[in-house]
Amino acid sequence: VLENDANGQALAEYRFGAGRGSSPLAYLNLGTGIGGGIVLDGRLYGGAHGLAGEFGHMIIRPGGPRCTCGRHGCLEALCSGPAMGRRAREALAALHPQERAATALVQRAGSRAAVSGPDLTALAAEGDALSLQVLDGVFTDLAIAIANIAASLDPALVVIGGGAAGWAPPLFDRLHAQVRRHCLPGTQELVRLAPAALGADAGILGGAAVFLER
Numbered sequence: 654v655l656e657n658d659a660n661g662q663a664l665a666e667y668r669f670g671a672g673r674g675s676s677p678l679a680y681l682n683l684g685t686g687i688g689g690g691i692v693l694d695g696r697l698y699g700g701a702h703g704l705a706g707e708f709g710h711m712i713i714r715p716g717g718p719r720c721t722c723g724r725h726g727c728l729e730a731l732c733s734g735p736a737m738g739r740r741a742r743e744a745l746a747a748l749h750p751q752e753r754a755a756t757a758l759v760q761r762a763g764s765r766a767a768v769s770g771p772d773l774t775a776l777a778a779e780g781d782a783l784s785l786q787v788l789d790g791v792f793t794d795l796a797i798a799i800a801n802i803a804a805s806l807d808p809a810l811v812v813i814g815g816g817a818a819g820w821a822p823p824l825f826d827r828l829h830a831q832v833r834r835h836c837l838p839g840t841q842e843l844v845r846l847a848p849a850a851l852g853a854d855a856g857i858l859g860g861a862a863v864f865l866e867r
């Protein structure tokens with residue numbers, strides 16, 4: 654039986670990557686969806702039913718956008734790659750057509766409809782004001798999720814992978830600042846974040862790590 658990707662990546666980051674020796678380790682993968690995994694005492698923690706670490710389906714905004722699970726306002730519906738693209742397109746829809754056409758987002762993507770999550774994060778990293786404004790909304794939701802993970806798991810480290818592993822350091826700092834705003838008073842400096850270190854190799858290494866664990 655293959656472990657789901659995010660669990661394998663979590664274990665790989667713990668064994669070989671950004672989270673070497675950090676336990677408990679919480680892992681979040683921001684991609685087409687949002688996967689998660691928990692490593693506790695050096696092993697994957699699956700919970701009673703193998704459902705632990707389903708961070709993508711924590712409800713962050715009741716009544717928010719519909720999620721792939723059928724509910725509304727899950728982290729995945731707010732902060733996955735496609736959700737980031739949708740949030741950027743929604744912000745553009747609110748602009749006057751001429752103003753919209755002149756935005757860096759539309760210039761880069763070619764049209765409003767083509768604006769994607771990677772367009773948003775690339776332009777935010779370059780300091781584009783509209784992109785940063787949209788991304789700050791994304792980061793608020795992601796920070797609430799991380800603060801909830803911190804309050805329930807007290808992880809030694811939260812590793813963020815997938816598209817987020819390639820974010821420019823200033824974007825990571827911006828997310829970290831939001832996390833500090835949302836975590837329990839007095840615990841701000843205890844919640845540590847790191848980008849995933851293994852990138853695309855994590856899947857293969859994760860499979861190996863899971864295999865070695867047996």
Ligand SMILES: [Zn+2]
Pocket residue numbers: 709710720721722723724727728729730
């Ligand atoms: Zn969901």
